[in-house]
Amino acid sequence: MAVDVETVVKIAAYAGGGMAMGFGAIGAAIGEGYTAARANLAISRNPKISGEIFKNMLVGQAVAESASIFALVIAILLLFLDVPVPSLLKASALLAAGISMGFGAIGSGVGSGYPGGEACFGIAKQPEIASQLTTNMLIGSAVCQTPAIFSMVVALMLMFIEFGNAPLYPTWAAYLGAGLSMGLAAIGSGYGGGLAAGASCEGISRHPKTAASVTTIMLVGQAVSQTPSIFGLLISFILMFKSFPESTSLSAAMALLAAGICMGFGGIGPGIGNGMAAEGAVRWVARNVEHAGDLMRIMLVGQAVSQSTAIYAMVVSLVLIFVV
Amino acid sequence: MAIEGAEIVKAAAFIGAGLAMGLGAIGPGVGEGMVAAKACEAIGRNPKEAGLLTRTMLVGQAVSESTGIYSLVIALLLLFVV
Numbered sequence: 001m002a003v004d005v006e007t008v009v010k011i012a013a014y015a016g017g018g019m020a021m022g023f024g025a026i027g028a029a030i031g032e033g034y035t036a037a038r039a040n041l042a043i044s045r046n047p048k049i050s051g052e053i054f055k056n057m058l059v060g061q062a063v064a065e066s067a068s069i070f071a072l073v074i075a076i077l078l079l080f081l082d083v084p085v086p087s088l089l090k091a092s093a094l095l096a097a098g099i100s101m102g103f104g105a106i107g108s109g110v111g112s113g114y115p116g117g118e119a120c121f122g123i124a125k126q127p128e129i130a131s132q133l134t135t136n137m138l139i140g141s142a143v144c145q146t147p148a149i150f151s152m153v154v155a156l157m158l159m160f161i162e163f164g165n166a167p168l169y170p171t172w173a174a175y176l177g178a179g180l181s182m183g184l185a186a187i188g189s190g191y192g193g194g195l196a197a198g199a200s201c202e203g204i205s206r207h208p209k210t211a212a213s214v215t216t217i218m219l220v221g222q223a224v225s226q227t228p229s230i231f232g233l234l235i236s237f238i239l240m241f242k243s244f245p246e247s248t249s250l251s252a253a254m255a256l257l258a259a260g261i262c263m264g265f266g267g268i269g270p271g272i273g274n275g276m277a278a279e280g281a282v283r284w285v286a287r288n289v290e291h292a293g294d295l296m297r298i299m300l301v302g303q304a305v306s307q308s309t310a311i312y313a314m315v316v317s318l319v320l321i322f323v324v
Numbered sequence: 325m326a327i328e329g330a331e332i333v334k335a336a337a338f339i340g341a342g343l344a345m346g347l348g349a350i351g352p353g354v355g356e357g358m359v360a361a362k363a364c365e366a367i368g369r370n371p372k373e374a375g376l377l378t379r380t381m382l383v384g385q386a387v388s389e390s391t392g393i394y395s396l397v398i399a400l401l402l403l404f405v406v
Binding site: 265 | 335338345347358385396400404
């Protein structure tokens, strides 16, 4: 049975679209469910201000939704994309675009549910600072979206940039690796950023006077949590834009695919771990603001150590791309 | 395109290296993050012991790091030795 190139491109685009939306729906749904669960608890605690809590819940959920809306956009684009020059390389790039967006939306969706939930609960405790909590929630959950945005950028590049006359072997594996690297590495960073943002909403509702210090350390913690996804972005850019010499050997292709897998999985753990460290620090800055400096220092030291395995993964990926 | 046996072995070694380091990095990353979170909590509760707590945190993280280093060693062995 002979299958022409045009059919293969279509198959890849449809499979990629399915993966983008299927995986991309996981995170936002869980995150929004957490927000709604906390909102219910908050309303049972303080039913008089249910309107305020309900409003905040919807705002928080709308932000958490954005990761899966990115996935929906990419999926629809993949379904109706018109490919002028079908090639097997394009098929690989389209599949990789779906992988990148699908996995990349998981972490951001789950993560941005936490600030929403904690802000709802905080409003029940301290109705007078409701707008301050909503603002902090929006800042925190916006930062959580960055890994999903990186994934969307990589997916759009894979779909629309013309890569010229790159040789099919081994470039097909480089594109798949680029998608895996970005998509998987975004999971940890999105989730970790959410942990920090949730703790900051909880902390501000406990001691509203510490808000400035809490928001600052939240942003620092989230920024460090984003680094594994930036490593993933870096590796996927290298895989997309480096030109690889033509080689039909299996090992040349597998080295590039393995580079993407290595950085992708390797970014998950450090992203979550950095977020946990930031969560602990943010929570305790709110309770003990006089020692914010000590807490910031220990958070950064702890995060640096937790980051090390992401750096090992990046080194192995770079060795796989440039050395072997 | 005929694929030689040695070629398959080499390809498998590369994939194995990627999986070893990639999956092996998850555990230490999460574990060390937990240590750092609890160290922050402990310093928040008792800031006077910050030095002692930092030392304990670093030793604990170093132990948790060991599996990440095993993964790195195995990945490098797969890439360059076997």
